[in-house]
Every structure is written in structure tokens, then in C-alpha cells.
Amino acid sequence: MSILVVDVGTSGVRCCVLRPDSSLDAIHARPFPPSIPFAGLVEFDAAVLADTVLDLAIATLADGGPVDGVGIANQRASTIVWDRTTGAPIAPALGWQDLRTIGECLTLGAEGFRLAPNQSATKLAAIVGSVPGARERDLAYGTVDTWVAWVLSGGELQVTDATNAGVSGLLATDGRDWHQPLLDRLAIDRAWLPAVVDSLGVVGPASALPGAPPIAGLAGDQQASLVGQGCVRPGLTKITFGTGGMLDACLGTTPPDKAERGPHGTFPIVAWRRDGEITWGVEAMMLSAGTNVEWLVEDLGVLPNAAESHEVARACDDTGGVVFVPALVGLGTPHWDYGARGTLLGVTRGTGRPELVRAVLEGVAHRGADLVEAAEADAGLTIDVLRVDGGMSANPTFVQALADATGRPVEVSPVVDATTLGAGYLAGVAVGTWESLDDVAASWRPARRVEPSRDLDRARWAEAVGRARAWFPELSALDF
Numbered sequence: 001m002s003i004l005v006v007d008v009g010t011s012g013v014r015c016c017v018l019r020p021d022s023s024l025d026a027i028h029a030r031p032f033p034p035s036i037p038f039a040g041l042v043e044f045d046a047a048v049l050a051d052t053v054l055d056l057a058i059a060t061l062a063d064g065g066p067v068d069g070v071g072i073a074n075q076r077a078s079t080i081v082w083d084r085t086t087g088a089p090i091a092p093a094l095g096w097q098d099l100r101t102i103g104e105c106l107t108l109g110a111e112g113f114r115l116a117p118n119q120s121a122t123k124l125a126a127i128v129g130s131v132p133g134a135r136e137r138d139l140a141y142g143t144v145d146t147w148v149a150w151v152l153s154g155g156e157l158q159v160t161d162a163t164n165a166g167v168s169g170l171l172a173t174d175g176r177d178w179h180q181p182l183l184d185r186l187a188i189d190r191a192w193l194p195a196v197v198d199s200l201g202v203v204g205p206a207s208a209l210p211g212a213p214p215i216a217g218l219a220g221d222q223q224a225s226l227v228g229q230g231c232v233r234p235g236l237t238k239i240t241f242g243t244g245g246m247l248d249a250c251l252g253t254t255p256p257d258k259a260e261r262g263p264h265g266t267f268p269i270v271a272w273r274r275d276g277e278i279t280w281g282v283e284a285m286m287l288s289a290g291t292n293v294e295w296l297v298e299d300l301g302v303l304p305n306a307a308e309s310h311e312v313a314r315a316c317d318d319t320g321g322v323v324f325v326p327a328l329v330g331l332g333t334p335h336w337d338y339g340a341r342g343t344l345l346g347v348t349r350g351t352g353r354p355e356l357v358r359a360v361l362e363g364v365a366h367r368g369a370d371l372v373e374a375a376e377a378d379a380g381l382t383i384d385v386l387r388v389d390g391g392m393s394a395n396p397t398f399v400q401a402l403a404d405a406t407g408r409p410v411e412v413s414p415v416v417d418a419t420t421l422g423a424g425y426l427a428g429v430a431v432g433t434w435e436s437l438d439d440v441a442a443s444w445r446p447a448r449r450v451e452p453s454r455d456l457d458r459a460r461w462a463e464a465v466g467r468a469r470a471w472f473p474e475l476s477a478l479d480f
Contacts, residue, residue: 001068001433003424004206004213006057006152007417008049008074008144009221010034010095014417015056017064018071018424020433022443024415026064028056034095040102044139046080047088049144050151057152070206071217072153073224073419074144076167079123081192082147084138085157090131095122101126105480109151114260115480120170123262125186141192143168145218146318152206152215160194161218162273171196173259173436175270175278199223199272200426204442217427220267221419222246222283223271228422229387230444232279236417237375237383239368241392244332245289247371251280251379261480262378265334272426282379283335284371290391292326292342294361302353306391309357313397316354321346323460324356324363324467334374335469339476343468358401364392365401366461372406382422389413395434396416396450403452405461411446 002025016027030052033171034044061067082089094100101122105115108122115121124141128134143152147162165171170193178193179347197203199219205212219227222240226248229238237249248269253304255278256268263283272282293309296302303309323345328340342360372383386408392398393412403410416419425440427433434440470476 001428001431002056002064003068003427003433004060004065004365005420005424006053006069006072006147006148007072007420007423008053009419010075012090013049013056013144014420015060016043016420017060017225018421018428019068022421024420026060028059028063029366030056035092040099042098043092044078044095046082046093046147049147053151055207066211067213068429068433069427070209071214071423072145072215073146073219073221073423074125074148074164076143076164076220076222077118077120078144079120079127080123080144080147081127081139081141082130085138090134090137091127091228094127098123106478109427109480110230111185111187114480115169121169121186124188139189139192140194141170142194143464145220146194149203149215149218149407152314152459153204153209154207156207157204157215158194159197159218161197161199163199163220163223164218165196166270167220174255177327187226198274198276200274200430202430214431217423217425219272219423219426222248223269223281224419224422224426225389226250226271226281226422227437227440228418228420229389230441231387235381235383236387237372238387239371240418241289241364241368241388241390242424243290245286245364245368245371247283247284247368247375249281249375249379249381249383251381253277253279255280261336264377265332266374266378267335272418282375284375286326286364286371287330287332287418288326288328288369289364289367290326293330295391302356309361312354312396313358313361316352316358319346319359319362320348320351320355322351322355322359323464325359325464326361326367327468328365329467330475331465333371335465336479337469337476339472339474340469341471343464345464345467353386358397360458361395361398362401362405365398365405366456366458367400369458370403372408382406385411387411387413389416391416399450399457400453403450404454405456405458407452407455409459410450412448412450414445414447427441
């Protein structure tokens, strides 16, 4: 019983077939980067995304089908509004990185509604408010999972799962219904909103595809990665190191006391929902991870490509006292300082390319340790082992530095992007490919396990972070 997985990331779309032995087959992918018309504005054409999804899904089924179910994973909080009658988007979709509603978020915060500009709530209001006559039309709103399900079902399904609804900013604290006072404040009609469904469970047929397999799994990218790395029991934790870095840990079925950010900068999340019961998690975020290696390659020309960072860094045993704070766009958890900036300290005439590259890798590793410590403090859990995926997980020097900075073993995902695995597992459990999520946990086989081998100076790191903070005080004053 195989599963078709449709995985829509921030910069591309991938479709493949997940086999019962957890192997990925018939992979088809296409770049789909967003448009940035002006600094801080991030848009994409949802109609082109629909065509891309259908093309790739049909090609994947031609190579690897038939399948018994469909799983969907997606970039979270990107926002699409379309006309329910025509099925056409009324305006460009707004990507999750779009910051045009930052002023509205600050205003709402003063009124007691704590929202961030990367969430969907104010994006939805902004799209509707920008199109004359929009409120007189039969509108539908959704995040990317909603849009993909709509497209694959031929316009029959308008659904979102609890993981995506939970990071939209529109859901009530208990995760059971939409937040009516906020809907009223933003003049959002409840009729526009999708039905909130389980993350694993059949919601309807993908009638636009050959054989009309059932759509049976939906999850935001980070929650899908959590499941894809077998973190389905309380305390199990993963970090995805891509452009940024996202730590997610499974907590269990006890709901959080508050929906807001914790004192150490983490957020409660819906990890998944099954049969109406929510399993909760905690999330911590670094704003730049792989971006720092890209900076070395594309801006400084220190490296010919990202993969070379391992070979260059291993040419030295340590950084020679050099410390790099990877705050190119500010600091996330635990500080949430948008005015912090990248900081390079301890440079001498003897500092060479290996020391610089190693300092960048170790700086990202230190930030990973910051996330671990914050999650433990806010959620009251102990993280014994870290599981990692994302592009930087393929770098042995970085993974060793992460183990050293956290003082914990690090297990590397057998696939670089575990998001695809997780969406397939959710759908597979729903249709019976796997009997339960416990079977998913039992299938975890890391590509390698890395033990700590030395101590990185965390006190020195904290001092460096202090120097990086509040470089632009006016930005540091912003809080969401």
C-alpha cells in the first residue's frame, strides 16, 4: 500500500511515492520560488502552484502508481484567497515571510491580540482589503495545504488540518475552533474559512488524479518532519536545519496553559490531531541557519559551494578563538531580537579561511543548543537525543559541533528532508499501510549517530550573543 506525497516547500514542489518499506520512489520536483516585489514583500501565484502540483502529481503516479492514499505537506501560514465560484485566486498569495502587516500586528498587540506578521490572520485581512468588491464575492481562504487539497479534489474540499490551523493565528487556544473575537476584529467572515480536520484521516477523494486516491494526511512542514523522524512519543525532538532552523518536540495530549510565546521564547504547537484528539508540541526557531553558509558562498566567495564547508572547516582543529553569531536577520528563540545582527569576534592576523568557516558552523550549532535549552525550560522536558534533518545535517563537521554544543548524541535522518516521509506516514497510518504511529516510531533508522567529543565554550558564546544584540535598537524594540 503506497502513498503519493505532495510536498510544497517555500521554494519548490516535490511529489513522490512512499513505499511500505519507507523508501521514496518516482520523485518529481520543480522549483517554485516566491516573488519579492519589494523588500519585506513575498508573494506567489497560486494558480501556477496549482498547475505545478497537478503536473508533478500526475507524472509521479504515471511512474510509481497506483497508490492507496495521498499525503500533503506544506510551507505553513502562506495565505491564499480565491473565488469559490470560479476557483481563481483574487490576488497574489502572500508567503509566510511577507512582512507587510507588521504595523497591523503592532496595533493588534496593543489591543490584546498577540499576532506575528508571519501568521495568516493579518495576511487574510490584507488580501481581502486590497481587492475592491472582494467582500461581495463568495470567498474561500486557505493555507497551502487547503489550496492543494482543493486543487486535487477538483474544488470539492476546503479543509485545513489542525497543525496548519494552529499556526494561522486564527485558532482558539484549545485548538478546537476559530477565535471569534479575532475574526470580528479583522472583519473576517467565518464562511470563508476551511473546515479543520484531523492530520491523519480520510477527508475525501483526490478526484483530479487518476484513480481518485483518498487524501488522508495533512500537516505543516515542521510537524511532518517531526513525524518523519519518528518523534511521536513525548520528549522526542528534532531540529530541521534548512534556511533557518526549527526545533520541534512532542509533548503529549495535555493542552498548554497559554497559546502565547513562553518565557524562554518557544511556542506551543499542535503536533498532529487524530480522531479529534490533539497531540501537542513545543517549537523553537532560529531565523538563519543555512543562510550563513550561503553568505560564505554567494556574498563573500569564501567557498565554491556549501558542501565544501565541511572539508574547509576540518582543516583546523578549532576556531582559534573566533566566534560567529549567526544573526543575519536577527535572533529568534530565546531572545526574539529583530535588531540583533551577525557578529564576528576574535579575528586576528592568523585567522584563515578554515577558522572562519568553522566559526560559522559552530555558531549555528550553538544556536541549536540555545533552542534545546529553551525548549527544555519552557516545556519542562528533558531532551536526551536530538534528531536532525535539512541540508546542514549532511555536513559532518556541523553535526559534530551540534553534538558538542548540546552535549547530546545527534541522530541524522536517513533522508535529508524528513517532511516528505512524515506526510506519507500520516496518510499511510490513516489507510492502513502502517498500523499505528508506534509503527512509524519503530521504523526510525538514523543514517548515523554522532556522540559529543569535546566541550564548546557556552559561556563565551553567551557573551558573544550579548554583543550581537540590539545593534539596531529600534528593531529590537519590536515584539509580537
